[in-house]
Amino acid sequence: MTDTILDRRDLRFQLFEVLDTDTLLSRPRFQEHSRETIEAALDTAEKLAQDKFANHNALCDKEEPRFVDGKVVMRDEVKEAFEAYIEAGFLAARASFDEGGMQLPEVAAAACTGMFTCVNPGTTAYPFLIAAAGNVIRNFASETLKQQFLAPMMEGRFTGTMALTEPHAGSSLADIRTRAVPQDDGSYRIKGNKIFISGGENELGDNIVHLVLAKIPGGPEGVKGISLFVVPKYRLDEQGEPAERNDVILAGLIHKLGYRGTTSTALTFGDNDDCHGYLVGEAHQGLRYMFQMMNEARVGVGYGAALLGYRGYRLSLDYARDRTQGRSAETADFSAPMIPIIEHADVRRLLLTQKAYAEAALAMSFYGYRLVDEIQTGDETQANDAALLLDLLTPVLKTWPSEFGVKANDMAIQVFGGAGYTREYPVEQVWRDNRLNPIHEGTTGIHGLDLLGRKVWQAESRGLVLLAQRIMADVSATTDSRCQPFACALQDMLPKVQSVTEAVGKQLASEGATAALSNANAYLQLVGHVVAAWMWLRQANAAVALTSAEDEDFANGKLQAARYFFQWELPRVETDITRLQEGDRSSLDMQNRWF
Amino acid sequence: MKVLVPIKRVVDYNVKVRVKADNTGVDLANVKMAMNPFCEIAVEEAVRLKEKGVVTEIVAVSIGPKTAQEQLRTAMALGADRSILVETDEDVQPLGIAKALKAIVDEEKPELVILGKQAIDGDNNQTGQMLAALTGMPQGTFASEVNVADGKVKVTREIDGGLQTVELTLPAVVTTDLRLNEPRYASLPNIMKAKKKPLDTKTAADLGVDLTPRVTTVSVEAPAERQAGIIVGSVDELVEKLKNEAKVI
Ligand SMILES: Cc1cc2nc3c(=O)[nH]c(=O)nc-3n(C[C@H](O)[C@H](O)[C@H](O)COP(=O)(O)OP(=O)(O)OC[C@H]3O[C@@H](n4cnc5c(N)ncnc54)[C@H](O)[C@@H]3O)c2cc1C
Ligand SMILES: Cc1cc2nc3c(=O)[nH]c(=O)nc-3n(C[C@H](O)[C@H](O)[C@H](O)COP(=O)(O)OP(=O)(O)OC[C@H]3O[C@@H](n4cnc5c(N)ncnc54)[C@H](O)[C@@H]3O)c2cc1C
Numbered sequence: 037m038t039d040t041i042l043d044r045r046d047l048r049f050q051l052f053e054v055l056d057t058d059t060l061l062s063r064p065r066f067q068e069h070s071r072e073t074i075e076a077a078l079d080t081a082e083k084l085a086q087d088k089f090a091n092h093n094a095l096c097d098k099e100e101p102r103f104v105d106g107k108v109v110m111r112d113e114v115k116e117a118f119e120a121y122i123e124a125g126f127l128a129a130r131a132s133f134d135e136g137g138m139q140l141p142e143v144a145a146a147a148c149t150g151m152f153t154c155v156n157p158g159t160t161a162y163p164f165l166i167a168a169a170g171n172v173i174r175n176f177a178s179e180t181l182k183q184q185f186l187a188p189m190m191e192g193r194f195t196g197t198m199a200l201t202e203p204h205a206g207s208s209l210a211d212i213r214t215r216a217v218p219q220d221d222g223s224y225r226i227k228g229n230k231i232f233i234s235g236g237e238n239e240l241g242d243n244i245v246h247l248v249l250a251k252i253p254g255g256p257e258g259v260k261g262i263s264l265f266v267v268p269k270y271r272l273d274e275q276g277e278p279a280e281r282n283d284v285i286l287a288g289l290i291h292k293l294g295y296r297g298t299t300s301t302a303l304t305f306g307d308n309d310d311c312h313g314y315l316v317g318e319a320h321q322g323l324r325y326m327f328q329m330m331n332e333a334r335v336g337v338g339y340g341a342a343l344l345g346y347r348g349y350r351l352s353l354d355y356a357r358d359r360t361q362g363r364s365a366e367t368a369d370f371s372a373p374m375i376p377i378i379e380h381a382d383v384r385r386l387l388l389t390q391k392a393y394a395e396a397a398l399a400m401s402f403y404g405y406r407l408v409d410e411i412q413t414g415d416e417t418q419a420n421d422a423a424l425l426l427d428l429l430t431p432v433l434k435t436w437p438s439e440f441g442v443k444a445n446d447m448a449i450q451v452f453g454g455a456g457y458t459r460e461y462p463v464e465q466v467w468r469d470n471r472l473n474p475i476h477e478g479t480t481g482i483h484g485l486d487l488l489g490r491k492v493w494q495a496e497s498r499g500l501v502l503l504a505q506r507i508m509a510d511v512s513a514t515t516d517s518r519c520q521p522f523a524c525a526l527q528d529m530l531p532k533v534q535s536v537t538e539a540v541g542k543q544l545a546s547e548g549a550t551a552a553l554s555n556a557n558a559y560l561q562l563v564g565h566v567v568a569a570w571m572w573l574r575q576a577n578a579a580v581a582l583t584s585a586e587d588e589d590f591a592n593g594k595l596q597a598a599r600y601f602f603q604w605e606l607p608r609v610e611t612d613i614t615r616l617q618e619g620d621r622s623s624l625d626m627q628n629r630w631f
Numbered sequence: 632m633k634v635l636v637p638i639k640r641v642v643d644y645n646v647k648v649r650v651k652a653d654n655t656g657v658d659l660a661n662v663k664m665a666m667n668p669f670c671e672i673a674v675e676e677a678v679r680l681k682e683k684g685v686v687t688e689i690v691a692v693s694i695g696p697k698t699a700q701e702q703l704r705t706a707m708a709l710g711a712d713r714s715i716l717v718e719t720d721e722d723v724q725p726l727g728i729a730k731a732l733k734a735i736v737d738e739e740k741p742e743l744v745i746l747g748k749q750a751i752d753g754d755n756n757q758t759g760q761m762l763a764a765l766t767g768m769p770q771g772t773f774a775s776e777v778n779v780a781d782g783k784v785k786v787t788r789e790i791d792g793g794l795q796t797v798e799l800t801l802p803a804v805v806t807t808d809l810r811l812n813e814p815r816y817a818s819l820p821n822i823m824k825a826k827k828k829p830l831d832t833k834t835a836a837d838l839g840v841d842l843t844p845r846v847t848t849v850s851v852e853a854p855a856e857r858q859a860g861i862i863v864g865s866v867d868e869l870v871e872k873l874k875n876e877a878k879v880i
Contacts, residue, residue: 041645045661068823076704076822079665084816086645125819138819354647586660 081148090155096297122192158297169196176317214250227306236301244269264322265313283311294468334434335404341473342397345441348448349390397437399571428499431483436564438473484556554624558612635741638670669747675814678710707825708817727842729761734838748806759806769799
């Protein structure tokens, strides 16, 4: 049997055996919950994902949304799935009981929503965008705005977007040009162009709530002058119902490599100088508001990448068990039947690498969500530590699953052979969909700079110290002889990371940021692999603790993947370590005209 | 009016099962289990009858392992009011299940028993019929429409080549077919509510029934791989092949 959606045994392992979610459930906020309620929520999620999301993933990829007579046309299944998702309560899974939610911890809610992303990231993006935009409004907007917009968003009547990017300013948000001019009635008039806005046009709800970054004239330069606005597609009447059309126009749909089910839009705000926007919180705090929520959103991007990495792995595993080709090297008899390709060691290499990447990426994502839970429900020390660690790890949690999820998908295609390269089989779409993840919510390059240029130095590098302590705690807790080599290898890495960090610190002082950060990507890769190795040690330790006979194969699989990671993957960072220590200048010194 | 809905815990229908190497059965280690899809339809029908005001109480019952509690909780999240688990580690078979259900029927005295026409693990299609025989209740099997009025239930049945409508005097047994309804999903708030609903556990001994299997499985094998098809040149050739090679017409 091969479950191609998130394997339930593995989820139980990640939640309850690797992460101690039972302890989390004993906190007052989660008192009503138990493993049973979480498993039941997962049952509904899995079923709904199978029935109403998996069915149109490929169809929406073939038949992209189109713009016809002023409306976006997409397949009916999208709306059906969207409505079922909201009706079943997933949009409000994290919300309090008194808000009509299920008050689930982040880790558990993520496990549920993961089912949907796994089988249909394009459709799942719509409720995710509502949740993300809703989160910003809930935390920072006035009561009035919350009442007007958040409430209908949580019912799925209004959809949401995050409108940051402009044609000339993607990574460079400091340079956005969209303007917001204050009016006597307290509202603002918005004018500017945004691009790549996911879900920017759709017919799923009665209104679209754009969260727009714009600058108020006369404000500070750069990112300090960015404010955040609610800009609805339809302005609301006295009863709070969508009424007059606001001056937001769809300039065009963007045609993409993957994620085709989600509309990508170019939007024009205020072409007729009549685009009303409402300030969220205080002026000039927009980027701070957005980024406060971004840590979670970025864990979400990494998690999405992990899920697609996992999906490709499971699909190719299933294929490898059925597809027959060749015989063992020792078989000379050609009348003997061909064997399933999983019997070939090289195919198992492809599968094991995918497993090693995808399950580390999943573990890392759940670890990130657990940190969010600690921030929200832990005592003061737990919350502060979690905030520190999440802030440090966000670049890793976003980029490592993105980079290695795509690599895993590449191998899934390879397992399928020629079939993998065709559109008759699902893995090429998974790869195309996943290819977005190293790009949006900050490219891998930008996160490398963020980690090495800012994050590791913040709070006198206490984040890095805390990370080392957490890793050491798991190293020290390793008792089984099968896991001890992993613990030793991981422990050996810590002083290396420290000395590399110190070396780059010196380079920053002596050679300046441009030179010292020129290999930031290698540093991100190094820390990413160390964190992934740590996740494998944690999984290996949890696996050896499993005693039931039914779990024997499962536990051996975990141990073998850990072994693979420590034997083949972790040693790859040695090159990064050496080059970073030396302050290698290959990329730095390469001249534009030499290309 | 009280409805009894028996449900079974089975391997999830999305799971691709593989036959064990020793041919004793299919590999169920760490496999996802779920409520039998036909049972979901039965629960849904009962809930709809309750929503229409025809039914006042829905009692879900399962005969199976302790873990079948999960499926009973699901039934309660879908709308059942309470449930009964007859706990056993036997590999339960239709006759044993029907006997246990008869004992429950004697205690609960429901006016209607709605159950799936078959479970997707054994594909037996026997329990409902056996229960009707044991209790002496009339049966309407393969239901695609159910209407309750004036102490009677009208059941539209899916039969070869069409539909048949039978009218049964209550209490009666109805087994569900696929087209009866489209079951709802257990929503997250309802999952929380289901936690508080009562779940009683009994044993076969409490009911005075013997659940020991009566049928022995000799061997389980995967279906033969499908052979490649051929393209025929004409309708005549097709007819000829159907007649003389396939011998189906
Ligand atoms: C499918 C899709 C959905 C999206 N959804 C949204 C959305 O909903 N809302 C929204 O606001 N945006 C969205 N985006 C936009 C996305 O956030 C941007 O594409 C991303 O921030 C990168 O910006 P860019 O495309 O302008 O690339 P650029 O910024 O032009 O980057 C190009 C390359 O240059 C590198 N680079 C740029 N600046 C630097 C630097 N200072 N130092 C080193 N390297 C640098 C980058 O790493 C990258 O490799 C989406 C994009 C896509 C493709
Ligand atoms: C776009 C495209 C164009 C093509 N054009 C042509 C053409 O013009 N003419 C033509 O004849 N063919 C053509 N092919 C077919 C191509 O050569 C085959 O796809 C290729 O040989 C792989 O075979 P397969 O697809 O059956 O994969 P499989 O052989 O099933 O391989 C699946 C996986 O199993 C592995 N594997 C298989 N056997 C073993 C073994 N014994 N030991 C270890 N690993 C093994 C493979 O490495 C692969 O990872 C084309 C394919 C594509 C996709």
